[in-house]
Amino acid sequence: VRPLAISAFFVAWAALGCNGTSQSALPEGGVGSRVFVVERETESLAVVDIDRLEVVGRVEGLGNMRHAVMVFTPDLKSGYLATRSGQVSRIDLETLERSADVFTSMNTIAIAVSQDGRWIGTAEYHPPAVTILDAKTSEVVARHPGVTVRDGEEVTSRVTGIVDAPGNRFVCVLMDVGEIWVIDASRPDFPIEHRVPIARDEAYDALITADGHYYVVGHMGSEHVSVLDLRAPEKGVREVSLVDPSIAAERRGFTKVPHLASWTVARDKVFVPLVAEKRLAVLDRWTWEFIDSVPLVGDPLYAIGSPLQTEVWVSFSGEGVDGKVQVIDVDTLEVKRTLDVGERIYHMDFAPRGGRVLISSNAEDTLFVVDARTYEITGRVPIHSPSGIYGPWRAFVLGL
Amino acid sequence: VRPLAISAFFVAWAALGCNGTSQSALPEGGVGSRVFVVERETESLAVVDIDRLEVVGRVEGLGNMRHAVMVFTPDLKSGYLATRSGQVSRIDLETLERSADVFTSMNTIAIAVSQDGRWIGTAEYHPPAVTILDAKTSEVVARHPGVTVRDGEEVTSRVTGIVDAPGNRFVCVLMDVGEIWVIDASRPDFPIEHRVPIARDEAYDALITADGHYYVVGHMGSEHVSVLDLRAPEKGVREVSLVDPSIAAERRGFTKVPHLASWTVARDKVFVPLVAEKRLAVLDRWTWEFIDSVPLVGDPLYAIGSPLQTEVWVSFSGEGVDGKVQVIDVDTLEVKRTLDVGERIYHMDFAPRGGRVLISSNAEDTLFVVDARTYEITGRVPIHSPSGIYGPWRAFVLGL
Numbered sequence: 001v002r003p004l005a006i007s008a009f010f011v012a013w014a015a016l017g018c019n020g021t022s023q024s025a026l027p028e029g030g031v032g033s034r035v036f037v038v039e040r041e042t043e044s045l046a047v048v049d050i051d052r053l054e055v056v057g058r059v060e061g062l063g064n065m066r067h068a069v070m071v072f073t074p075d076l077k078s079g080y081l082a083t084r085s086g087q088v089s090r091i092d093l094e095t096l097e098r099s100a101d102v103f104t105s106m107n108t109i110a111i112a113v114s115q116d117g118r119w120i121g122t123a124e125y126h127p128p129a130v131t132i133l134d135a136k137t138s139e140v141v142a143r144h145p146g147v148t149v150r151d152g153e154e155v156t157s158r159v160t161g162i163v164d165a166p167g168n169r170f171v172c173v174l175m176d177v178g179e180i181w182v183i184d185a186s187r188p189d190f191p192i193e194h195r196v197p198i199a200r201d202e203a204y205d206a207l208i209t210a211d212g213h214y215y216v217v218g219h220m221g222s223e224h225v226s227v228l229d230l231r232a233p234e235k236g237v238r239e240v241s242l243v244d245p246s247i248a249a250e251r252r253g254f255t256k257v258p259h260l261a262s263w264t265v266a267r268d269k270v271f272v273p274l275v276a277e278k279r280l281a282v283l284d285r286w287t288w289e290f291i292d293s294v295p296l297v298g299d300p301l302y303a304i305g306s307p308l309q310t311e312v313w314v315s316f317s318g319e320g321v322d323g324k325v326q327v328i329d330v331d332t333l334e335v336k337r338t339l340d341v342g343e344r345i346y347h348m349d350f351a352p353r354g355g356r357v358l359i360s361s362n363a364e365d366t367l368f369v370v371d372a373r374t375y376e377i378t379g380r381v382p383i384h385s386p387s388g389i390y391g392p393w394r395a396f397v398l399g400l
Numbered sequence: 401v402r403p404l405a406i407s408a409f410f411v412a413w414a415a416l417g418c419n420g421t422s423q424s425a426l427p428e429g430g431v432g433s434r435v436f437v438v439e440r441e442t443e444s445l446a447v448v449d450i451d452r453l454e455v456v457g458r459v460e461g462l463g464n465m466r467h468a469v470m471v472f473t474p475d476l477k478s479g480y481l482a483t484r485s486g487q488v489s490r491i492d493l494e495t496l497e498r499s500a501d502v503f504t505s506m507n508t509i510a511i512a513v514s515q516d517g518r519w520i521g522t523a524e525y526h527p528p529a530v531t532i533l534d535a536k537t538s539e540v541v542a543r544h545p546g547v548t549v550r551d552g553e554e555v556t557s558r559v560t561g562i563v564d565a566p567g568n569r570f571v572c573v574l575m576d577v578g579e580i581w582v583i584d585a586s587r588p589d590f591p592i593e594h595r596v597p598i599a600r601d602e603a604y605d606a607l608i609t610a611d612g613h614y615y616v617v618g619h620m621g622s623e624h625v626s627v628l629d630l631r632a633p634e635k636g637v638r639e640v641s642l643v644d645p646s647i648a649a650e651r652r653g654f655t656k657v658p659h660l661a662s663w664t665v666a667r668d669k670v671f672v673p674l675v676a677e678k679r680l681a682v683l684d685r686w687t688w689e690f691i692d693s694v695p696l697v698g699d700p701l702y703a704i705g706s707p708l709q710t711e712v713w714v715s716f717s718g719e720g721v722d723g724k725v726q727v728i729d730v731d732t733l734e735v736k737r738t739l740d741v742g743e744r745i746y747h748m749d750f751a752p753r754g755g756r757v758l759i760s761s762n763a764e765d766t767l768f769v770v771d772a773r774t775y776e777i778t779g780r781v782p783i784h785s786p787s788g789i790y791g792p793w794r795a796f797v798l799g800l
Contacts, residue, residue, distance in 0.1 A: 030477030030493065031431045032795055033517075051475060051517065074752050075451060076476070076792075077430030093430065094494075115755045117433075117451065166708055167773050168755060211709045212754075268668075308566055308798065309611045352474050352796035354612075355515045355568060373567050392476075395432055396752035396793040398708065 029056065031076050031093050031392055032352075037360060037367055038388040040065045040346075045081065046383045047096050048367060050351060050358065050391075053379040057096035063087035068388060069110060072395035073135050074117040079390070080135070082111035082122050090138050093392065100138040104131040110172070112164045114185040115398065121170040121183070123162035130159050130172055130183065132190050142190040148179050161206025161217065161260070163399050165230055169193070171215050173203045178226075180206075180215065182233055194233045198226045207260040208399040209270075209285070216240075218260050227288050242272055242281050244293040264305035264312055266330045271312045273300030280314060282333060294333050297321050302347065306372065307354040311336070315345040315359075325359070327375070337375055341368050346387040360386035429456065431476050431493050431792055432752075437760060437767055438788040440465045440746075445481065446783045447496050448767060450751060450758065450791075453779040457496035463487035468788060469510060472795035473535050474517040479790070480535070482511035482522050490538050493792065500538040504531040510562045512570060514585040515798065521570040521583070523562035530559050530572055530583065532590050542590040548579050561606025561617065561660070563799050565630055569593070571615050573603045578626075580606075580615065582633055594633045598626045607660040608799040609670075609685070616640075618660050627688055642672055642681050644693040664705035664712055666730045671712045673700030680714060682733060694733050697721050702747065706772065707754040711736070715745040715759075725759070727775070737775055741768050746787040760786035 029049040034056065037046045043065055047057035062068070063083035070081045070091075078099070079091040086108050090100040105124035112121045113135060120133040128146025133139060146159045157174035159181075165171045170183040170190075178198030184191055202220035208230075209216075217226040217237070226237040264271050265285055272281040280294040280303060298321030300314045312328045322344060327337040342361025349358050350372070359368040360383070367386050369379030394400035429449040434456065437446045443465055447457035462468070463483035470481045470491075478499070479491040486505040489498050505524035512521045513535060520533040528546030533539060546559045557574035559581075565571045570583040570590075578598030584591055602620035608630070609616075617626040617637070626637040664671050665685055672681040680694040680703060698721030700714045712728045722744060727737040742761025749758050750772070759768040760783070767786050769779030794800035 028477075030473070030475035032474050032476030073430070074432050075430035076432030077428075115753045117753075164753070166710075166754065213708075213710075307611075308613075310566075310613075353515045353517075353564070353798045354566065393796040396796060398753045 028052075034093070034096070034392065035358065036070055036079060036081075036091070036390045037383055037386045038065050038068050038070075038347075038390075039384050040362070040387045041385040045070070045091070046367075046386070048381050048383070050356070050369065050379075053369065053381050055381065055383065059089075059091055059096065059098055061098065062089055065387065067109065070388070070390035071111050071113045071120070071400070072390075072392050073113055074395045076392055076395055078135065079392070080111055080113070080120050082108040084108065086124070086126075088120070088122060088133065088138075102133060102138050102140065104133070104140065105129060109158075109160050110162045112162045112170060112399075113395075114170065115164050115166065115168045116185075119170075119185045119190075121162045121164075121172070121185070123159040123172050125158040125160075125175075128156055128158045130162065130170070130181070132170075132183075132185070144181075144183070144190070144192060146174060148174060148177055148195065150177060160203065163206070163208040163215070165208055165215070166212040166398070169230075171206075171208060171228075171230065173198075173206045173217050175201075175203050177201060178203065180217065180226075180228055180233075180237070182230070196228055196233055196236055198237050200224065200226060200239070205260040207263055209265055210397060210399055212398050214288075216260065216263075238288070240283065240288045241290065242274060242283075243290075244279065244281065245290060247293070259302075262300075262302040264303045266305035266309045266312055269330065271303045271305070271328070273303050273314060275299055275301070280312070280328065292333055294328055294335065296326055296335070297324055297338060301345070304348050304350060304357075305330075307350055307352065311372075313348060313350075313357060315348055317344075322363075323361070325370075339370070339375055341370065341377065342366050347389045349389045349391060351391065352393045358389050358391075360389055362386060428452075434493070434496070434792065435758065436470055436479060436481075436491070436790045437783055437786045438465050438468050438470075438747075438790075439784050440762070440787045441785040445470075445491070446767075446786070448781050448783070450756070450769065450779075453769065453781055455781060455783065459489075459491055459496065459498055461498065462489050465787065467509065470788070470790035471511050471513045471520070471800070472790075472792050473513055474795045476792055476795055478535065479792075480511055480513070480520050482508040484508065486524070486526075488520070488522055488533065488538070502533060502538050502540065504533070504540065504543075505529060509558075509560050510572070512562045512564045512799075513795075514570065515564050515566065515568045516585070519570075519585050519590075521562045521564075521572070521585070523559040523572045525558040525560075525575075528556055528558045530562065530570070530581070532570075532583075532585070544581075544583070544590070544592060546574060548574060548577055548595065550577060560603065563606070563608040563615070565608055565615070566612035566798070569630075571606075571608060571628075571630065573598075573606045573617050575601075575603050577601060578603065580617065580626075580628055580633075580637070582630070596628055596633055596636055598637050600624065600626060600639070605660040607663055609665055610797060610799055612798050614688075616660060616663075638688070640683065640688045641690065642674060642683075643690075644679065644681065645690060647693070659702075662700075662702040664703045666705035666709045666712055669730065671703045671705065671728070673703050673714060675699055675701070680712070680728065692733055694728055694735065696726055696735070697724055697738060701745070704748050704750060704757075705730075707750055707752065711772075713748060713750075713757060715748055717744075722763075723761070725770075739770070739775055741770065741777065742766050747789045749789045749791060751791065752793045758789050758791075760789055762786060 063085035157176035343363035463485035557576035582594035743763035
């Protein structure tokens with residue numbers, strides 16, 4: 001266990017005063033109807049009421065929003081946003097204002113809330129580290145530099161893919177050295193409880209399944225992912241192939257790797273967009289064996305599963321398919337519908353209970369709302385350069 | 401489709417003025433940390449902050465709280481409570497005050513919020529009916545008397561088991577005549593779209609699986625339940641047995657029927673407490689075939705599944721086992737732990753992300769908090785005669 005090294009240089013703490021906005025001045029919706037949409041070009045979040053279909057607030061001065069990620073504390077008091085400029089901002093979900101900013105690094109890639117809601121963990125590129133903050137006060141309480149030992153030598157590595165896991169753990173992965181960390185957030189020094197080696201390096205992203213059972217690491221340019229059973233981390237990772245064995249190697253187009261946030265689980269299946277394959281790989285959720293692959297209209301970018309576990313919706317990138325969304329039936333694995341929504345779809349999410357899908361079209365400066373039953377576009381909210389869509393329902397789900 | 405008959409007699413509408421409580425006077429937690437606990441004897445709800453472990457508010461004057469049920473709108477603006485005296489109260493989740501009361505009947509048994517969050521449906525014994533209210537204004541917008549036709553005659557029946565279902569439907573069941581109703585809450589007259597007959601009558605309760613696929617009706621004194629596939633309601637119900645075929649009939653103790661809110665689903669299995677059997681029946685989630693039954697320490701009352709799908713917790717009633725909770729491993733179906741909590745456990749629920757279990761002990765006037773990892777009691781909140789526990793996370797889940 002490394003001693004905590006909290007660098008004053010990287011931790012410039014700034015608590016912002018409450019501006020005293022009264023409750024009566026707030027929009028009439030509730031915490032549950034307000035969704036935060038990343039505005040990539042303006043360092044801001046638009047707050048959209050998804051019932052009234054309008055922007056009801058805006059949080060500004062947030063830093064570099066490319067791949068900005070937002071999480072919510074389970075008390076629904078705060079959202080936390082991590083940005084590529086290293087700024088971690090706390091957003092008050094009642095006043096819709098920034099209530100604190102902390103600079104934990106100069107480049108932060110991922111963020112998570114602990115299972116008990118008390119701690120925020122961030123994974124950082126530069127300087128490489130994991131930082132732990134108190135979710136109530138935003139104070140930095142611990143820091144693990146991205147350092148491990150290989151062949152007797154200390155090596156430094158960027159950290160990514162931090163998630164909350166059962167037992168009040170954080171799990172993350174070193175990018176430049178193959179190693180998964182399991183951090184115990186129930187103990188005051190937040191010790192790194194397990195360091196699980198991975199033979200393959202160049203990890204670029206990771207996910208945890210919603211039941212907290214598996215942690216999956218993707219590797220740059222590789223057809224394989226590393227799967228760790230979090231109930232038996234001492235057994236180490238196993239390698240799982242994403243390629244369809246029925247397709248000859250020379251016809252495979254495995255040139256790019258899918259972002260792991262683009263994966264989804266529905267019923268007993270894991271769905272993985274195979275970029276440059278024009279296919280969606282389907283794996284068994286429990287054994288991680290390859291089941292099948294689904295031919296698609298183009299190169300898939302992002303897959304989301306309905307909360308009702310009946311459908312997976314897939315977005316695309318590339319000429320001719322930009323703006324298309326295909327709906328796959330989870331049981332039959334057939335494409336049941338192809339929709340045209342808006343160009344350059346950057347993100348999608350189902351609203352709770354599965355009745356609506358929110359889709360951000362970056363090129364059309366629009367957040368689209370699609371009725372999940374009729375597949376019709378029922379709402380269009382103008383937003384400048386929208387990207388990630390973060391709803392407060394994530395507060396109640398492990399790993400989101 | 402019956403014409404809407406809104407009886408002024410039973411619908412005494414009373415909007416309560418906002419008392420102007422300012423935000424600063426409210427407790428420091430957020431909407432997500434405030435849980436509503438039914439206080440059976442005092443016509444009230446205690447509002448408990450589950451992080452601070454204290455009562456932070458109380459809603460009074462709610463009517464007969466025996467089997468009172470609470471639901472939450474997905475915008476997390478309101479909770480709705482239905483009581484046995486027919487009073488339906490709207491509770492403002494920010495001010496923690498009653499904001500409207502409506503008397504939809506003289507005896508209401510069940511309540512649901514539509515998938516789109518716009519409508520509240522109540523199932524009523526007396527007079528028998530389903531009433532639909534506007535979730536924003538609490539105004540009654542439709543009413544279907546509990547009437548159907550059998551052998552050419554109009555017959556009247558109490559209504560129960562109302563739930564929200566995919567496609568913005570309400571589903572409920574007539575108790576005194578075997579018939580399930582599917583109501584379309586997307587059309588202005590809320591038509592009864594399907595009337596599905598059930599050969600067996602004396603329905604006493606019903607549930608919908610969390611994926612919205614099946615509606616299950618229990619029948620008084622019967623070892624069978626009726627299962628309706630909501631994706632194909634025209635195919636009608638099928639009967640499913642709850643008894644373990646490996647146990648001889650003369651040794652079975654099937655004397656009482658389990659309340660269907662006491663069932664739970666984890667992974668591929670449905671867990672059913674068999675009252676007076678000292679067993680938990682395990683059915684296949686997709687085929688509804690009997691898998692196994694788990695021997696327990698006594699007569700089970702209530703089963704809840706961990707959000708992580710690893711464990712089912714079971715409470716008991718009866719001498720010698722009162723206050724015990726058994727933890728069953730979902731994979732091995734073995735009892736992995738037997739806990740002693742508080743006497744006369746009336747309700748249990750997992751907090752979101754599965755880290756804690758809330759347990760109301762009526763005889764000890766206490767809401768217990770149990771750590772789901774260590775199985776230790778970590779909190780005790782004094783509450784007078786606690787019963788049902790309703791957390792706002794239900795807002796985001798179909799059927800709760």
